[in-house]
Amino acid sequence: MSRLFIINPNSSETVTQGIDHAVTPLRALGVTIECLTLAEGPPGIETQAQADEVVTPLLRLAADLEDDAAGFVIACFGDPGLHALRDRTAKPVLGIQECAVMTALTLGQRFGVIAILPASIPRHLRAFGAMGVTNRLAGDRALGLGVAALADEDATLARMIEVGGLLRDTDGADVLIMGCAGMARFRAPLEHALGMPVVEPCQAATATAIGRIALNQSHKIRDSHAG
């Protein structure tokens, strides 16, 4: 039976579990969702080089899954391999960054992004430029937390609220995007603390993918309507 594969391109099982938890509410829609960890990925993707380097093994994994796939979600904010995989398959392929942005654009007028690291921001800006949505961006600010602090949920949430507050009050955002995968547990408390919608990107992409599968809608017209 065909499934929607969500591929975490880093090798952290903890992140994959976080993604799996994030998409739990979407399982009610009836599409089978399977979250996978890319064994060849680095423990975390922090640089453009790391993002580029996962593409080769990610394409290999996706090719192995092709026959069983109803669609694919690439679950790394940065969408590594998104367009490459779209070249390879006619099944729906969604990226969590792209879908988070498209979702945010229907929830508010100016979106703010909570980045994990300052170094991610130029990559985000290039991506938003490629998407042509720069005029809708309010701001992109980094948590700037070390590993220890990120492991502390209370400290992380407190910092997210602080950064989100700056995006709202200083930059004028009226919707936020969490610039990371696997932190869905913070969405509701962030929304309530800030009084504004927050997009968890794995949720955004998975919901989008399920709709595409149901509609048999893909980026590539080949045999997608056949049979």
Add this chain to the structure above:
Amino acid sequence: MSRLFIINPNSSETVTQGIDHAVTPLRALGVTIECLTLAEGPPGIETQAQADEVVTPLLRLAADLEDDAAGFVIACFGDPGLHALRDRTAKPVLGIQECAVMTALTLGQRFGVIAILPASIPRHLRAFGAMGVTNRLAGDRALGLGVAALADEDATLARMIEVGGLLRDTDGADVLIMGCAGMARFRAPLEHALGMPVVEPCQAATATAIGRIALNQSHKIRDSHAG
């Protein structure tokens, strides 16, 4: 039991039936969908004045439905009352124009729009400008068919293929949006004739709304996470 209400703001039952047919594949996802006709609407919405004038009765209808609503889709390309209804409810509210664009942006790099009438194009351009996506627009071209011709399915499809071909070959579109509601039956033949993805906007918005409902994700944070 709460339902997703799709409101056709014109008074044509035929259009509502077309919308109902369009979203049939999404019923498999388990959310109850109900398509409604706005009795007070004009037979068709062709001008900005008509679009503006349906907002008052549309808001009234939505208020009546509020208690039973899981969410709303406004099913007129032009999204009349979209932001007004978002002011009034914390349930997800999606517009077919906005969702069609966001969907198209993940299916191709430059979208083309098939408008019904030439007079619709300036309205579309204002909407795309408000969305901040003008740089992704390849072109917007009108069918320019009279009522008789539109009633002839073969002639309409032939003209759609002709206009879509111009959007693809002259304007550089690699994904198309049907700028109307209720013509889902043309999606597959258009995709095959032109070899490119075609977005039917009622499908795009309804799929988006279903994801929002499943994720309890809305534009307004009030009591949406409560209980």
Add this chain to the structure above:
Amino acid sequence: MSRLFIINPNSSETVTQGIDHAVTPLRALGVTIECLTLAEGPPGIETQAQADEVVTPLLRLAADLEDDAAGFVIACFGDPGLHALRDRTAKPVLGIQECAVMTALTLGQRFGVIAILPASIPRHLRAFGAMGVTNRLAGDRALGLGVAALADEDATLARMIEVGGLLRDTDGADVLIMGCAGMARFRAPLEHALGMPVVEPCQAATATAIGRIALNQSHKIRDSHAG
């Protein structure tokens, strides 16, 4: 004798009187100006729903005035019914938001907007996007004053100077727009306090309309040159 009708789409006679006062200096140009209150409008237009809902009665009023009209100004920042009315008449139709922006673009390089309410800002941003002028926007900030404070002229001016100063110093604006109708009395003190030009939108639109009338210049070419 034909007149330029300025329609205040809210039902507040005080606002209409403020508009009338604002355009007083333009009466020297010889075009008869008549300021009207839309009886069916709400006391104030604060939401998108209210803006949309005035369109129907506004169009009806304009239709009643058509024979005597040299042109129309819609005097609500938000320009409700602007494009709808343009569909209906070949007489010049100007909106105070649109004209304020076009005026500001010739007075400075980056315009700042003083909004009444925070909730107005997303509407403004959609309008500026539709106008394609987002790159010229320095910032949009709200007074955030309650009714009592707005009734206090000194307090209102003090807050306007404060917000204008933020737009100038933090956001880089070199021209300001008052995002409301009927506050022309604050224009000169604001300009002097901040040392920068301030556009009062009713003045901007009325001056523009007078020029169009003199030039017999309209958006619609039908019989406008006839006779």
Add this chain to the structure above:
Amino acid sequence: MSRLFIINPNSSETVTQGIDHAVTPLRALGVTIECLTLAEGPPGIETQAQADEVVTPLLRLAADLEDDAAGFVIACFGDPGLHALRDRTAKPVLGIQECAVMTALTLGQRFGVIAILPASIPRHLRAFGAMGVTNRLAGDRALGLGVAALADEDATLARMIEVGGLLRDTDGADVLIMGCAGMARFRAPLEHALGMPVVEPCQAATATAIGRIALNQSHKIRDSHAG
């Protein structure tokens, strides 16, 4: 008595007479208008070098006129010296290119420009970019007529209609700007032949200037409200 000075920065009296004719309908508004020829200008301004070179004598002339000036219009499409003169005086200073664009933006959604020479187009594009309105530009096309043809009114009008038709039908313009000074006589026949509004830039700038004078509205706040 103070007057609105319209300065033609080329030395052609014929062009100045054309400008004078263009603004005739605006004389009814009661502001005294005086059209002047810049003796030091070239017979026509066709290159950026010529445009730059008229600035020095133009500023000198304006300085001589300052005491009698209610305002200034620089009547060359390209707006030479516009910002320089704004630095020098607190009286309203308007350029015909800038005002033509701002006028067109309220008459249609996408403006087309009829240039005299192909070499003017890159200059126009730089100016539209500086104005931040590129997304509203449908196209800019040149007449490409030699001096002899331009002297033939029928041939010129025929070519204008041809170029305007391309801007409308191929580029999607719904309003046109005449990219030259002194051709107001073609406005009405062009509008009727093409069924769309046409902006004559000297009219647009002069109408704007008259409004500014009546409102005592300028780009520079110094003594403009004094007395």
Add this chain to the structure above:
Amino acid sequence: MSRLFIINPNSSETVTQGIDHAVTPLRALGVTIECLTLAEGPPGIETQAQADEVVTPLLRLAADLEDDAAGFVIACFGDPGLHALRDRTAKPVLGIQECAVMTALTLGQRFGVIAILPASIPRHLRAFGAMGVTNRLAGDRALGLGVAALADEDATLARMIEVGGLLRDTDGADVLIMGCAGMARFRAPLEHALGMPVVEPCQAATATAIGRIALNQSHKIRDSHAG
């Protein structure tokens, strides 16, 4: 002695020789230039997947060269690995696509791109969007030639002139970019046939890199000024 390394990320020695020939005029500037072929690359880079997949070996090669490098040029239109390599080294790293665009922006107002394949165009558009220069793009058109035709120099040049003529006459380009590496021999004949400047991207990037080396100017400030 340190050298500027130009890395051809495909494995075609013929392309590397074409690049070497292209940059010959720049050898007079005294910086030693060495053109290398990435052995692990595909024979040609035609898809996003191929572009992504060369990054890993390209970074490895650059790391091996680091000690001897004065700078790097990545010689594939698409700039694979550009930002990844910039993360890894403080030596100047230039991409031929990015430099071709920046060069074109100083040679004309609107640039046209001659792509090899239609499938390259969406990739180009994403890159131009990420660069934020979409408003300067006139058009991007593909040669659409098969391998045999590309091997025929006369046929290729003829087709380039044809496509360049469309970019100039239909799209309004006044400068062209060759969207490929190793075809410098066509630059002069194209310029003469079309009467407009043509940018060969390997030349553009290598000239840029030489300037950066001479100025000790890099994207990363670490030890670049030390010693």
Add this chain to the structure above:
Amino acid sequence: MSRLFIINPNSSETVTQGIDHAVTPLRALGVTIECLTLAEGPPGIETQAQADEVVTPLLRLAADLEDDAAGFVIACFGDPGLHALRDRTAKPVLGIQECAVMTALTLGQRFGVIAILPASIPRHLRAFGAMGVTNRLAGDRALGLGVAALADEDATLARMIEVGGLLRDTDGADVLIMGCAGMARFRAPLEHALGMPVVEPCQAATATAIGRIALNQSHKIRDSHAG
């Protein structure tokens, strides 16, 4: 023997010496560079009027130099006469503002500009708009120092670091442009103090010009390939 002429359009020999010092590292590339002072220029160019007024003598000087010129750099941030001189000669003509921007765009994602005076900023914004790169601009902030303070190198550097820090931390710049000519001595200390690349515009333009000369690449195709 032909030379690259760098023309300082103000009459300050001190500035010319600063420019000469700035380009010293580029002399190793073998192109003869000669820095000239425009005797007719003002002591400094602070207003648009001054910028416009130097064009006439600058063009005259360039015409006198034409026979000996390999190319021209106009060394005033504001690029006075850039397009005028390009109309007059087929030799490479580069402006320091334009080249500084193009250089910065390859060194970071968002550029910040250190202006000398607040009044320069609107001119910069118009120029960046004409270049179509506004979406890449992080901010533009003025030193706002008087003549005495500018003469004090330590005070100037300290203020540059302060302003650069605001551009980096408040505005999000990751590369800086010095918005002036002749201050190359501050580049290295600024880069080290702020940890980010700094573009000195005379260096940027001269490096660019040298590449163009070596490649025989110009904006105008006439006889540039001849002989």
